Amino acid sequence: MAIKKKIYFASDFHLGTPTHEKSREREDRIVRWLDSIRDDAAAIYLLGDIFDFWFEYKTVIPKGFIRLQGKLAEISDSGTPLFLFTGNHDMWMFDYFRQELGVEIYREPIVREFSGKKFCIGHGDGLGPGDRRYKFLKKFFNSPLCQWLFARLHPNLGFGIAQGWSRSSRAANDQKEQFLGPEKEWLVIYAREVLEKTHFDYFIFGHRHLPLDIQLAPGIRYVNLGDWLHYNSYAVFDGEELRLEYFTEREPTHFSSAVDRKN
Numbered sequence: 001m002a003i004k005k006k007i008y009f010a011s012d013f014h015l016g017t018p019t020h021e022k023s024r025e026r027e028d029r030i031v032r033w034l035d036s037i038r039d040d041a042a043a044i045y046l047l048g049d050i051f052d053f054w055f056e057y058k059t060v061i062p063k064g065f066i067r068l069q070g071k072l073a074e075i076s077d078s079g080t081p082l083f084l085f086t087g088n089h090d091m092w093m094f095d096y097f098r099q100e101l102g103v104e105i106y107r108e109p110i111v112r113e114f115s116g117k118k119f120c121i122g123h124g125d126g127l128g129p130g131d132r133r134y135k136f137l138k139k140f141f142n143s144p145l146c147q148w149l150f151a152r153l154h155p156n157l158g159f160g161i162a163q164g165w166s167r168s169s170r171a172a173n174d175q176k177e178q179f180l181g182p183e184k185e186w187l188v189i190y191a192r193e194v195l196e197k198t199h200f201d202y203f204i205f206g207h208r209h210l211p212l213d214i215q216l217a218p219g220i221r222y223v224n225l226g227d228w229l230h231y232n233s234y235a236v237f238d239g240e241e242l243r244l245e246y247f248t249e250r251e252p253t254h255f256s257s258a259v260d261r262k263n
């Protein structure tokens with residue numbers, strides 16, 4: 001058996017958008033990626049916006065995404081720890097993933113140390129300067145009152161409203177984000193602010209939908225995980241090096257080998 005020593009990070013799958021068909025294709029790709037990394041993964045961190053919208057009622061969860069859930073359950077049951085962050089699109093994840101899949105849920109950035117390197121890990125929304133409107137909305141959406149009220153809406157209505165919100169977002173409109181330059185990227189600004197007070201080796205965030213690997217100081221980097229709408233990007237730490245990588249697939253060869261076996 002391979003020695004499990006790599007730590008994987010990915011974010012912004014946005015399952016559910018833009019269409020059921022496209023989302024399913026993406027979900028299948030993510031499941032193949034998880035299959036490809038699970039044997040050498042010491043842990044897998046999913047950094048938010050896994051779903052384009054999610055809400056769980058006391059006894060009911062949204063339809064779909066069953067292959068991802070099954071795969072996460074399988075990996076979790078096999079003993080590989082999985083960690084999931086809520087993003088701005090799926091902040092209404094409550095107990096289901098922990099109870100049913102054994103996946104730990106985080107709502108805020110966390111600090112971790114791996115092989116002597118200090119990591120700051122989070123989705124990345126609401127950090128850095130500006131975006132006051134979003135920061136206010138986040139507080140409101142996170143309030144028990146708001147969640148209680150949403151749960152009172154019939155799901156057909158509630159999810160209809162939510163899909164309307166989501167359709168106005170950039171990701172749903174298939175627009176690629178543009179790099180603003182290191183002076184203006186707000187997560188770079190945030191990381192630099194943090195570094196004035198505390199040492200970190202690596203900052204890993206999602207949310208930006210742009211694969212970025214930016215050196216903040218010698219040996220100190222900010223990695224943005226990109227997304228799976230455009231990039232199929234992820235990061236992996238092997239105990240020494242942190243790398244931003246892209247999941248690429250060759251044409252499936254298992255069909256021909258299945259035929260070979262029959263002969």
Ligand SMILES: [Mn+2]
Pocket residue numbers: 012049087089171207208209
């Ligand atoms: Mn996102």
